[in-house]
Structure formats: C-alpha cells, structure tokens
Amino acid sequence: xxxxxxxxxxxxxxxxxxxxxxxxxxxxxxxGGPLAAFGLNPTLTSEQLDAIKKSWGLDKGPxxxxxxxxxxxxxxxxxxxxxxxxxVLDEIVSRIPATLMLTITAFIIQQLIAxxxxxxxxxxxxxxxxxxxxxxxxxxxSTPTFWLGILLIYIFSANLxxxxxxxxxxxxxxxxxxxxxxxxxxxxxxxxxTSLAGHMILPVVTLVIVGIATDSRxxxxxxxxxxxxxxxxxxxxxxxxxxQIIRKHALRPSLLPVVTNITLxxxxxxxxxxxxxxxxxxxxxxxxxxDAVNRADYPIMIGxxxxxxxxxxxxNIIADVSYALLDPRIRF
Amino acid sequence: xxxxxxxxxxxxEKKPGLSPQPxxxxxxxxxxxxxxxxxxxxxxAVFGSGLFIFLVLVAxxxxxxxxxxxxxxxxxxxxxxxxxxxxxxxGTNNIGLDVMAMVVHGARxxxxxxxxxxxxxxxxxxxxxxxxxxxxGWIDIVLMRIVDIFLSVPLLIVLLMASRFLVxxxxxxxxxxxxxxxxxxxxxxxxPLILGLLSWPRVARLVRSVTLSIKEQEFVTGxxxxxxxxxxIMFIHILPNVINPVVVAGTLLxxxxxxxxxxxSFLGYGIQPPLRSWGTSLADAQSEFSAGNWWWAxxxxxxxxxxxxxxxxxxxxxxxxxxxxxxxx
Numbered sequence: 001x002x003x004x005x006x007x008x009x010x011x012x013x014x015x016x017x018x019x020x021x022x023x024x025x026x027x028x029x030x031x032g033g034p035l036a037a038f039g040l041n042p043t044l045t046s047e048q049l050d051a052i053k054k055s056w057g058l059d060k061g062p063x064x065x066x067x068x069x070x071x072x073x074x075x076x077x078x079x080x081x082x083x084x085x086x087x088v089l090d091e092i093v094s095r096i097p098a099t100l101m102l103t104i105t106a107f108i109i110q111q112l113i114a115x116x117x118x119x120x121x122x123x124x125x126x127x128x129x130x131x132x133x134x135x136x137x138x139x140x141x142s143t144p145t146f147w148l149g150i151l152l153i154y155i156f157s158a159n160l161x162x163x164x165x166x167x168x169x170x171x172x173x174x175x176x177x178x179x180x181x182x183x184x185x186x187x188x189x190x191x192x193x194t195s196l197a198g199h200m201i202l203p204v205v206t207l208v209i210v211g212i213a214t215d216s217r218x219x220x221x222x223x224x225x226x227x228x229x230x231x232x233x234x235x236x237x238x239x240x241x242x243x244q245i246i247r248k249h250a251l252r253p254s255l256l257p258v259v260t261n262i263t264l265x266x267x268x269x270x271x272x273x274x275x276x277x278x279x280x281x282x283x284x285x286x287x288x289x290x291d292a293v294n295r296a297d298y299p300i301m302i303g304x305x306x307x308x309x310x311x312x313x314x315x316n317i318i319a320d321v322s323y324a325l326l327d328p329r330i331r332f
Numbered sequence: 333x334x335x336x337x338x339x340x341x342x343x344x345e346k347k348p349g350l351s352p353q354p355x356x357x358x359x360x361x362x363x364x365x366x367x368x369x370x371x372x373x374x375x376x377a378v379f380g381s382g383l384f385i386f387l388v389l390v391a392x393x394x395x396x397x398x399x400x401x402x403x404x405x406x407x408x409x410x411x412x413x414x415x416x417x418x419x420x421x422x423g424t425n426n427i428g429l430d431v432m433a434m435v436v437h438g439a440r441x442x443x444x445x446x447x448x449x450x451x452x453x454x455x456x457x458x459x460x461x462x463x464x465x466x467x468x469g470w471i472d473i474v475l476m477r478i479v480d481i482f483l484s485v486p487l488l489i490v491l492l493m494a495s496r497f498l499v500x501x502x503x504x505x506x507x508x509x510x511x512x513x514x515x516x517x518x519x520x521x522x523x524p525l526i527l528g529l530l531s532w533p534r535v536a537r538l539v540r541s542v543t544l545s546i547k548e549q550e551f552v553t554g555x556x557x558x559x560x561x562x563x564x565i566m567f568i569h570i571l572p573n574v575i576n577p578v579v580v581a582g583t584l585l586x587x588x589x590x591x592x593x594x595x596x597s598f599l600g601y602g603i604q605p606p607l608r609s610w611g612t613s614l615a616d617a618q619s620e621f622s623a624g625n626w627w628w629a630x631x632x633x634x635x636x637x638x639x640x641x642x643x644x645x646x647x648x649x650x651x652x653x654x655x656x657x658x659x660x661x
C-alpha cells in the first residue's frame with residue numbers, strides 16, 4: 001500500500017512539471033502580453049518600458065522565464081502579481097475563504113438532496129416519479145450554469161428585487177475579508193449573517209441545481225447495481241423489509257463508488273465555480289483567475305493552474321487509496 | 333460487442349446462400365438495420381434525434397426565412413425592449429433587434445463550430461489512442477503521460493488561457509477587450525481548433541483501451557501473418573472496430589462544446605462580432621439586468637439547453653445501440 005502511494009506520488013511529479021511547462025508556454029505564446037496595456041500610454045518612453053520589462057522579468061526568453069519561475073517556486077516564492085504588486089500566494093490565499101464558503105455550502109446541500117433522491121429513484125425504478133426525476137435530471141445537466149445564473153438574477157434581483165445581483169457584500173458594507181469586515185461580524189453577527197446569506201442564495205442555488213442532476217444519477221446507478229447483487233436477493237428472501245435492506249445491506253456498498261466519485265470531483269468544484277463566481281461577481285479564486293486572464297497577469301494565472309492541478313492529482317491518489325481501504329475486494 | 337458483431341456479419345454473409353429467405357432470420361440483419369432496431373427502442377433517443385433535426389433545420393433553413401437582425405435607427409425607440417408578442421415571438425432587445433432573428437442566425441455558428449471542434453478532437457484522439465496502444469512500449473508511456481497532463485488541468489482554465497489568442501485582454505482598469513483585426517474570422521477558425529486540441533485526450537484514452545483488447549484478437553494476428561504493414565493493420569483492421577465508442581463520445585462532446593463556446597463567447601473570448609452565436613446573444617443580455625427584460629437572455633439559452641438535451645439523448649441511444657454490453661445508466 002505505502003509502496004503504491006509512493007509510486008503514484010512519484011508519477012505525479014513529472015506530470016505536474018509538464019503541466020506547469022505547457023501552461024507557461026501557452027500563456028507566453030498568446031498575443032497581447034502584460035505590457036500591451038502600456039502601449040496605450042503615449043507618455044511612456046521606450047526606456048521606461050524596457051525598465052518595466054526588466055523588473056518584471058519579461059526581457060528574457062520564455063524558456064529562461066519558465067526556469068526562473070520554476071526554481072523560485074521550489075523555494076516558496078511564487079512571484080508577485082503584475083497588477084497589484086502583491087505576492088501571488090497572498091493574493092490566492094485571500095480569495096480562498098470566499099470560494100470555499102460558496103463551494104462547500106453548495107456541496108453539502110447538493111449531497112443532502114442528491115443522495116437520498118438517487119437512492120429513492122433506484123428503489124422505485126421505472127415508477128412515474130423515477131421517470132419524472134430522470135427527465136428533470138436530463139434537463140438539469142443539459143442546462144448551462146451561467147444561463148441559469150443569469151435567469152435567477154433576472155427573476156429574483158431585477159424583477160422581484162428581493163435578492164442582490166451579485167457580490168458578497170453590499171456597496172455600503174465593509175469589503176469582504178478585510179479587518180473591517182470581521183469587525184462587523186463580531187459587532188453585529190446577525191446583520192452580517194443575513195447579508196452573507198442573502199448574497200449566497202442565488203450562486204448556491206445555481207451550483208446546487210446542476211450538481212444534483214449529475215450526483216443523483218450517479219447514486220441511482222450505483223444503488224441499482226447493488227440491489228441486483230445476489231446478497232440483496234438473499235436478504236429479500238429472508239423476509240427483511242425494504243427499509244432494513246437499505247440500511248443493513250444496500251447502503252454501504254452502493255455509497256462506495258459515490259464517495260470515490262465525490263473525492264474526484266472535489267477539486268473540479270473550485271474550477272467549476274469560475275462560471276458562478278463570474279456571473280455573481282463573487283470575490284473568489286475563479287474571479288481572481290478571470291481577472292488575471294483579462295489583464296495577462298502571468299504569475300497569478302500560473303499560480304492558480306499549479307494549485308488546482310496539484311489538488312486534482314492529490315485527490316486522484318486519495319480516491320484510489322480510499323477505494324482500496326473501503327472495499328476489501330480491491331488489492332494492489 | 334466486437335465478436336457478436338462479427339458473428340452477425342459472418343452469418344449475414346453466409347445465410348443468403350443457405351436459406352431461401354435470409355431476411356426471416358433475425359441474425360441476418362445488416363449491421364445498420366440491427367443498429368436502427370436497437371436505437372429505435374430508445375424512445376428518448378428518437379425524441380432527441382427529432383429535436384436535433386429541428387434545430388439543424390433552424391440553423392440551415394432559418395436564416396433564409398428570417399432576415400438578419402439589423403438596427404433600424406428611425407424606429408429604434410418604438411422597437412426596443414418589447415416583450416414577446418405576435419410581432420416578435422421572442423421579444424426585442426435594447427436596440428430593437430428581434431431576439432428570434434438573433435437566435436436563428438446564431439444557431440448556425442454555434443452548431444457548426446461545435447461540430448468542427450468535435451471532428452478535431454475525435455480525429456486527433458483516435459490517432460493518438462491507436463498509435464499508443466498499437467505500438468505500446470515507450471511510445472505508449474510518453475503519449476499517456478501527455479494525456480495525463482491534459483486531464484489533470486481543468487479544461488475551462490486552459491481554454492480561457494488559450495482563448496487569449498482570439499482577443500487581446502483589456503488594459504488594467506479598462507473594460508472591453510481590444511479586438512485583433514479580422515477577429516471574427518480568427519475566432520471562427522481558431523476556436524474549434526482550440527476546443528478540439530484541448531479535449532482530444534479523453535478520446536485518446538478511450539480508443540487506447542479498446543485497441544488494447546482488439547489488437548490481441550485473432551484477426552489482427554491473421555492480418556500480420558499474411559504480411560500486412562502496421563499502417564494497414566491499424567487503419568484497415570483495427571480502426572473500424574474502435575469507431576463505435578468514438579461515435580458515442582463524439583456526440584456527447586458536441587454538447588459540451590456548445591456550452592463551452594457559449595460561455596467563452598459570453599465572456600467575450602469566443603466568437604467575435606459581427607458574427608453571432610447563442611453565446612454572444614447572451615453576452616449582450618448581461619449588460620441590462622436592471623431592465624428586467626428576461627426574454628433577451630431566456631431564448632438564446634433555451635436553445636443551448638434544447639440542443640444539449642437532444643445531444644445527450646442521442647448519445648445515450650447511440651451508446652445502447654452501438655455498444656449493447658455497456659452499462660446502462
């Protein structure tokens with residue numbers, strides 16, 4: 001087991017280096033680099049431009065730039081943002097709370113609805129309600145997330161005017177994740193909570209609706225596979241009630257692939273939040289990434305890609321290991 | 333799947349000589365008829381196909397029936413922001429453009445672009461998968477590491493980075509991207525290429541796994557024994573046997589590409605004006621939330637939803653019809 005984990009980690013390292021290299025080259029090759037903005041400024045002399053280039057490390061070739069980024073990154077220095085001049089890690093860390101708050105809330109609600117729904121569909125297979133939910137879930141995972149978000153804003157913000165259009169705080173309130181904001185929480189927690197909850201409803205609902213569709217289908221097919229097993233037939237022939245069959249025999253084995261699947265999708269949730277965060281101008285990592293792409297902020301872009309890819313690789317290994325730990329039939 | 337198919341083919345070829353009424357034997361159906369019989373049983377897939385044909389008709393014939401949306405400066409104040417009515421089934425937007433005309437004229441590009449991207453992804457993926465599995469060894473290791481690299485980065489993230497080839501980003505603090513000259517042509521040719529070149533690895537992995545089992549079968553050994561060259565074995569003998577899963581995967585990819593394209597266009601990174609896709613229509617709609625004219629955003633998005641829904645149904649039907657042993661959802 002330990003050997004397997006070590007081998008997987010060792011394989012992941014060249015993959016991670018490959019990702020960072022390819023993405024870095026892609027980033028560099030795209031036209032309109034970070035200096036394009038200065039082209040519009042007529043008062044800037046070419047000497048000044050060269051100086052900026054040099055201080056940002058853009059005067060070297062792409063390979064050299066990659067190498068200096070890579071070696072610095074190994075030492076723990078991820079560079080500084082071209083726009084805000086703050087260290088990349090600080091920028092990213094300051095955005096993590098907003099993203100996690102959104103994705104974790106959505107994730108929990110989604111699983112609380114999707115898993116029971118999927119199990120229920122499996123037990124009532126081919127009944128009217130199962131077919132109804134099947135049709136709904138097809139529509140659910142064919143729905144473009146961003147369109148759903150726009151529609152919700154149209155309905156609840158523009159027409160009914162009961163929820164804010166986006167952001168995490170109102171303009172008159174303190175900026176999120178600043179000392180003033182946390183002061184607000186400690187002074188008037190009720191007010192702060194109501195504001196946060198109000199801002200969270202629409203993005204969370206957007207994420208949950210699309211998420212339920214896929215997860216409940218997955219749960220349903222896993223449960224169906226389980227109840228077709230011989231030991232469920234045995235349990236049934238012993239005269240156990242449906243409820244006992246679910247609780248004692250079907251639940252655990254059918255949850256196994258679901259848990260693995262959830263583990264695998266966790267890191268992509270953060271990437272998936274890009275869409276929602278953009279629509280609702282939620283100040284999380286996804287928004288940070290889009291802004292960085294808009295402004296050709298190389299260090300931020302590569303930093304986020306590197307973190308997300310590492311997470312994906314780590315969670316892949318965790319999923320494999322957890323599967324082996326939970327299912328005694330699997331050996332390495 | 334493979335053996336059963338070959339059996340059917342073999343028997344279909346044998347039977348006509350043996351029995352006077354070959355069609356009476358269910359085993360004697362041609363592959364196509366066999367496929368159609370299974371596909372037809374899948375009600376959702378038949379419904380999806382009908383819906384998809386309708387959408388393709390909208391894209392192909394629609395532009396001839398409904399005039400291209402043009403700004404009418406004189407009547408703009410009367411025409412703008414009208415809710416759906418008998419004059420304008422889908423309503424009008426803030427400069428008096430008919431939303432139905434926008435949807436119909438956007439359909440062509442949305443569908444065409446996704447189809448092109450799918451072809452790129454499937455051909456590159458199939459080629460790499462075949463080569464990787466057929467030759468094995470170092471080639472396989474290197475190619476599969478490349479696939480790993482691609483699959484370990486969220487597609488949307490790389491896509492956003494790559495789409496900077498289409499538009500230069502706006503200056504810091506400014507808004508609106510600077511448009512490269514000839515951007516609309518560029519976006520139409522480059523976007524399918526970018527989408528396809530970033531999503532082939534999934535197809536490659538699929539083709540590889542199927543090829544690995546096929547290349548061990550007798551007919552491949554037989555072909556090798558009579559002196560067939562590698563290329564011939566790969567493309568004449570193995571390729572026809574891996575095409576079915578690729579068709580299923582390709583169908584589902586079209587749906588993904590339609591959504592990705594519309595999101596990119598929505599952000600201003602996809603299709604460039606004056607070209608129009610469903611995504612660009614949605615992008616316009618975002619600018620006027622406060623007006624509350626929901627129809628502007630609703631209809632382009634509804635067509636995206638319907639297309640993706642139709643494609644998902646078709647994909648499921650194809651999976652059941654082409655690959656009867658695969659797990660049903």
